[in-house]
Amino acid sequence: MSVRCSACRARRDWLLINHGRNAWIVCRCSNQWLEPEISRADFDALIAVPDRKTYPSVEQGLAALGFDGAFTGTYLD
């Protein structure tokens, strides 16, 4: 399945956010959307990092990780 950001047409370099049973995709341009095809089990399987970092708020996490729009149009590898 090919996924593109509806705002900037980017194809990759996403941030996945899990909240309860929902998974959200965030683009570098700061556009975000609910992705109903990613379940909690899918999310946990994708994000199997033992030292997860948490942030005081979603907004602070987005800024710290570069998903607040500062890198719009950029793919960071």
Ligand SMILES: [Zn+2]
């Ligand atoms: Zn985008």
